[in-house]
Amino acid sequence: MDLSRSALVVGGGIAGLSAALELSKHGWVVTILEARRRLGGRILSRKSRGVDFELGAEFIHGKPKIFWALLENAGFEIAEVPEKHWHPTGTGQMEQRDVWKDLEEIFQKINPDTPDETFADFIHKLKVPGNLSREAIDFVEGFNAADQHKIGVHGLTAAEEASGQIEGDRAFWLTGGYGQLINWLETALRKQKVRIIQGAVVKTIEWHPHHVTSEFMLNHRSQVVSGDAAVITLPLGVLKSETMQILPRLTEKGEAIQAMKFGNVAKVILRFRSRFWPQSHFGFIHSQDDWFPVWWSSPSEDVITGWVGGPKAERFGGENELSVQTRALESLSRIFKEPTPGLQELLVEFHYHDWRADPFSLGAYSYLPVNGLKLPQILGQPEADTLFFAGEATSADYQLGTVHGAFESGLRAAREVLSETVAGR
Numbered sequence: 001m002d003l004s005r006s007a008l009v010v011g012g013g014i015a016g017l018s019a020a021l022e023l024s025k026h027g028w029v030v031t032i033l034e035a036r037r038r039l040g041g042r043i044l045s046r047k048s049r050g051v052d053f054e055l056g057a058e059f060i061h062g063k064p065k066i067f068w069a070l071l072e073n074a075g076f077e078i079a080e081v082p083e084k085h086w087h088p089t090g091t092g093q094m095e096q097r098d099v100w101k102d103l104e105e106i107f108q109k110i111n112p113d114t115p116d117e118t119f120a121d122f123i124h125k126l127k128v129p130g131n132l133s134r135e136a137i138d139f140v141e142g143f144n145a146a147d148q149h150k151i152g153v154h155g156l157t158a159a160e161e162a163s164g165q166i167e168g169d170r171a172f173w174l175t176g177g178y179g180q181l182i183n184w185l186e187t188a189l190r191k192q193k194v195r196i197i198q199g200a201v202v203k204t205i206e207w208h209p210h211h212v213t214s215e216f217m218l219n220h221r222s223q224v225v226s227g228d229a230a231v232i233t234l235p236l237g238v239l240k241s242e243t244m245q246i247l248p249r250l251t252e253k254g255e256a257i258q259a260m261k262f263g264n265v266a267k268v269i270l271r272f273r274s275r276f277w278p279q280s281h282f283g284f285i286h287s288q289d290d291w292f293p294v295w296w297s298s299p300s301e302d303v304i305t306g307w308v309g310g311p312k313a314e315r316f317g318g319e320n321e322l323s324v325q326t327r328a329l330e331s332l333s334r335i336f337k338e339p340t341p342g343l344q345e346l347l348v349e350f351h352y353h354d355w356r357a358d359p360f361s362l363g364a365y366s367y368l369p370v371n372g373l374k375l376p377q378i379l380g381q382p383e384a385d386t387l388f389f390a391g392e393a394t395s396a397d398y399q400l401g402t403v404h405g406a407f408e409s410g411l412r413a414a415r416e417v418l419s420e421t422v423a424g425r
């Protein structure tokens, strides 16, 4: 008689993969239902002519203990990202400045004992010089994919504190790209005999205590699979859209899903025949450019990456790839004072993924609104020892919008399955 327990893991991003691996190592029969024809979700690595391009997650932020241990045990090579920050002076020159120092001074003025407020209200009242206020807003919107009029300062402080514990002001690359980690996890999962169904778009999850049935579409046909428990790792954007229904509905969680914010970013990666920017491995450029204010160098000499987050990124909604490419080239032209046609001539490859239009993401990542400190915990709370929740938005220690936060949330959910179901039976 087979006494093993079975779990459905909905979503094959980093959170789903880590949950599935942990459960399978403890003898659970696991089925992963993943809508795309690939695993990794918002980790999307593309290799082209020997170079790795990260269309989604790219950096490891700081040294998060558990995640870092996994990377080291798996034998991945890790390289530190140059922590140099440049600001265009307007004459085609750049000056190097430590943005963190100025920004930290501002963040330290947030008082967690006074009522929460939006970053826009906070910075307005602070009356710092205009350029510093602009830089702080750009940072908050760009890094958090957030709208300054919606993001709460208490959430920002909580994230800063969590990041401070893991040297979050340092960033690292996985040499060879994040995709390797997904491949490594997939191999480990297959060894554990985890069933992975790709192209499975989950439509409903019907549950009663200790039993879950999911209906999903695969190749235009409806199919059903059941288990004793489910770990749901869908992106907040997908949960908000209600294209996947949990039946019976979860009222408190449903409200938290709608209250939590899901922001957008636009990231472009350009490869040129040769480098035209003055310094290789320059680190980061922070400009006032309206379209792509932030640019960074990559381990590959001839590749440069552009970034915009928050409301400015919303303007890319519905734009086709060619027009995004033109915006990117124009932005580089303004920053480096190089004519656009010349840059166009030099361009070899352009990479972009529209996360906002992607039906299996519907945005980039989450952030906390005013009075939102409890939301990740509510989102991650299990239901009746049967439904468990993971994913970056559920990161209880405020590592929202990160790979390591998502990874650790998957482990947390798996351990909840293991402990709650043991206790409950």
Ligand SMILES: Cc1cc2nc3c(=O)[nH]c(=O)nc-3n(C[C@H](O)[C@H](O)[C@H](O)COP(=O)(O)OP(=O)(O)OC[C@H]3O[C@@H](n4cnc5c(N)ncnc54)[C@H](O)[C@@H]3O)c2cc1C
Residues within 6 Å of the ligand: 010, 011, 012, 013, 014, 015, 016, 033, 034, 035, 036, 039, 040, 041, 042, 043, 055, 056, 057, 058, 059, 060, 061, 200, 201, 202, 203, 233, 234, 235, 238, 244, 265, 267, 355, 359, 360, 361, 363, 364, 365, 390, 391, 392, 393, 400, 401, 402, 403, 404, 406
């Ligand atoms: C452009 C961009 C850049 C980023 N850069 C960084 C970075 O440098 N460093 C960092 O740490 N983080 C970064 N992030 C954030 C990071 O990518 C995410 O926090 C993390 O990958 C989320 O993992 P997850 O498992 O929670 O969600 P996901 O990876 O989104 O996984 C959820 C899975 O659910 C699947 N799914 C959706 N709907 C259904 C359905 N109906 N049925 C079945 N499956 C479904 C999706 O296809 C997906 O595979 C970035 C994100 C973006 C978008």
